[in-house]
Amino acid sequence: MRVRGQKVKHKPAILDKGTRCRPTCQLAASVAVVMATTILVTGLILCLALCTAPQVDQASKTVTELMERLQQCQKERRDVNLMLHNVTQDSRCSLCPDHWLWWRGRCYFFSVELQENRQWNESAEFCQQHNSSLVVIKDSAEMEFIQSVMEKLPQFPFLWVGLTDAEKEGQWLWLDGLDIQHYMPAMVEWDADHRDCADLRGGGRLFAASCEDYGPWACEKDS
Structure with missing residues (x-):
């Protein structure tokens, strides 16, 4: 159950230790992917050639050459797979900072369990300090992802999101300035004059709450 106006303390975590993906790692990964694609296409063409080789005197020689080339492609593919594995295991190439989850490019x-509960404004400031913002839920898939994270933690019944009607009572806007109905059908329950900030609960339901209440939150940013 939500306890209004109380802080729930957890051990602070150190975030963003410079594990953003460096250009060299990104280049290596891109090259590896291109190489892997080229090798796979070449192997497919060779396999088709093996199946359609002309039935002539030179067929046996042609098949032998194709088999040797195919084996070479397989060896190159294994080398590329090893390169990809090494790149993805490099901590410098992590798509997100420590304690951040990657999903659909964000x-x-x-x-x-990582930070003390905060008021809505304090939560928003925390996100800004980490080059992010309180989550703006743009579609049902993103809602399902956030809900799946919440369901894994029983003590996580709600969290602050980037939705408020502080500027005009009853007009709920996401932090990107768009109306609550812009991305998907949604409504904020328990709306009242003194409840200007929204939290997300189970079932994808949004509730109005006092911005002075303390609670957990979720930030998001590009990976």
């Missing part, structure tokens, strides 16, 4: 931070 990084998400869930404060539960």
Whole structure:
């Protein structure tokens, strides 16, 4: 159950230790992917050639040459796979900072068990300090992802999101300035004059709450 106006303390975590992907790692990964694709296409062409080789006197020689080339492609593919593995294991190439989760090209931070509960404004400031913002839920897939994280932690019944009607009562806007209905059908329950900030709960339901209440939150940013 939510306890209004109380802090729940957890051991602070040190975030963003410079594990952003460096250009050299990105280049290595891109080259490896291109090489792997080229090798796979070449192998496919060779396999088709083996199946359709002309039935002539030179067929046996042609098949032998194709088999040797195919074996060479397989060896190159193994080398590329090893390169990809080494690149992805390099901590410098992590797509997101420590304690952030990657999903669909974005990084998400869930404060539960990592930071003390905060008021809505304090949560928003935390996200800004880490080059991010409180989550703006843009579609049902993103909602399902966030809900799946919440379900894994029983003590995580709600969290602050980037939705408020502080500027105009009853007009709920995401932090990107767009109306709550812009991305998907949604409504904020328990709306009242003194409840200007929204939190997300189970079932994808949004509730109005006092911005002075303390709770966990979620940040998001590009990976």
